[in-house]
Amino acid sequence: MSNLKVAIIGCGSIAQNRHLLEYEANEEVDIVAVCDIVEERAMVTAEAFGARAYTDYEDLFSKENVDAVSVCLPNYLHAPVSIAGLNAGAHVLCEKPMATSREEANEMIEAAERNGKKLMIAHNQRFVSSHEKARKLIESGDLGKVYSFRTTFGHGGPEGWSAEGEDSWFFKKDQAFIGAMGDLGVHKADLLRHVLGEEFVDVAGFIENNAKEGITVDDNAVCILRSESGVVGTLTASWAYNPQEDNSTVIYGEKGMLRLEDDSTYSLIAQYANGDTVNYELGQIQSNDEGGQTNTGVIDHFVECIVQDKKPLIDGEEGKRSLEVILAAIESGETRKITQLEK
Template identity: 70%
Template sequence: MVLKVAVIGCGSIAKNRHLPEYSQNSEAVITAVCDIVEDRAKETAETYQADYYMDYKKMLKEADIDAVSVCLPNYLHAPVSIDALNAGVHVLCEKPMATSTEEADRMIEAAEKNDRKLMIGHNQRFVPSHQKARELIASGALGKVYSFRTTFGHGGPEGWSADGTDSWFFKKDEAFIGAMGDLGVHKADLIRYILQDEFTEVGAFVETSAKEKADVDDNAALILKSKKGIIGTLAASWAYTSAEDNSTVIYGEKGILRLEDDPVSSLIAQYANGETVRYELGAIQSNDEGGQTTSHVIDHFVSAVQNDTAPLIDGKEGRQSLEIILGALESVETKRIYALEK
């Protein structure tokens, strides 16, 4: 049975990822869209031959839908997702999933209570180089992993967001957190996935120096320690003005893995015995023209619902990654290393 979906929020992430990827999936059909800006909702509906709404609660009551994508400002992720789950529809929610662990717990509880799927849109797990690195580490090819550095930075969301420099991304009451929540949470999720390890401690510095209108962080640097004793750094920035950096480097006993750190080879394995293996696995998705055409998130979500399987990034996984970012905020506030929940 074809999955009937709605998209709540018709901004850039919906326009460039969710809507076209649902449209390209033969197992899904877009039946409704919702946005508080009527022209945006109407135009989107016309493009995809769907019904449009300006009130998502009205849409949940009236529209014939099985699932929704929640593509809204961060502070709305949890309440809208919970309402949708309680209405009996499956939810794919953009990251970060919530603004607190309490909100995340309520989302997870709503999904379980209503027997619905809840997936968080951490697309970096689907990047081929990241999946290959996870496989190599799990196989023992790198030996004991010692440390890592992972980075996600670009020139800022004003070049991506539908509202440009007036975007909600820069407003604390709507975004709750800046580059660390926009980009850093992706890398927090990714490094957990690649290492198959959880983090126990985090320390952080944040700064607002590049975006004059922002009242959230535009540069963040974290240091992390895992249960296995792996230490590393995570950087998130809206101040990489000339080029995007989406790289990760893993340092191990038997070699080094360089992910998305070379324009040609998406993964380079440099071994201590002198051997170098270059993998050309396809480009990582990007906001720039010529970026990967699909994030694979939508296809995975549709498949999970259709086949009644657990999504790769369910609510509990999303919560674990969110907790790292929340812990970083606590570290900034207290100027101390913050111990994460066990």
């Protein structure tokens, strides 16, 4: 079988630091085309990776016969471009959050089904070793009944990471639709659903813009979540954690607690009520602080699912459920009421 022909649409930071490098490192892939509305960025990226450059994704789809596409664009473009890619006969890996509404997410899922193509959402936290180990420990009953959790994802903000810096689309409501909650909080909503192995039913959201001036989206958010079995906890997302990133999760259960990415040496620490402590050295989580050039596992999983015709771990339905937690948090923040998630 010949290599998969892949196109990357959007050549900003997430494409440069994750998608392009990980596709290039995968021996079953050829990067054939890249697209960006900034022509120079498209040209420079195309030259670096031996691909053809485009400034219009529709032009790319009409001229290139690609097997798979990564959509690395501002949030408001995720749904239309993903749907265009699926309709063009390509499998699609879309950055998070998958869409700006439940309706858009459903349209993406329908397009994937109609065209018989795979749709995957790039929630990389599921592939982190400590998170996967924690999921297995909880699933095996190692922690007993889970009672509560706290999870957080915060850093100084996308201006230090995004290709446009302080002029980034991340800060513009018409392009991002949501701020830190969509950028970081949705990752944690997806992680908790995966690790706990159950869905959330109630969400209370406190969504603020209290740190950065001149932006039209949230930069600090705190949510209280309740799962279907009654596990309660907090999810926080922030673009104002200075000077360093916090990407930790702590889960409390009947027999002990798990500390994930909460210690500089051990990525998972299990502390038990009987006095035992187990420290796991499992490799560090992806970080935007240190360049973060280690492999996320997202692209390799996407490619493997295409080659072996497997269902992606985070397909459209999974991506939608994680998005719905964030949408519920926004609704709660606006209504000042607890939002119930649809079953």
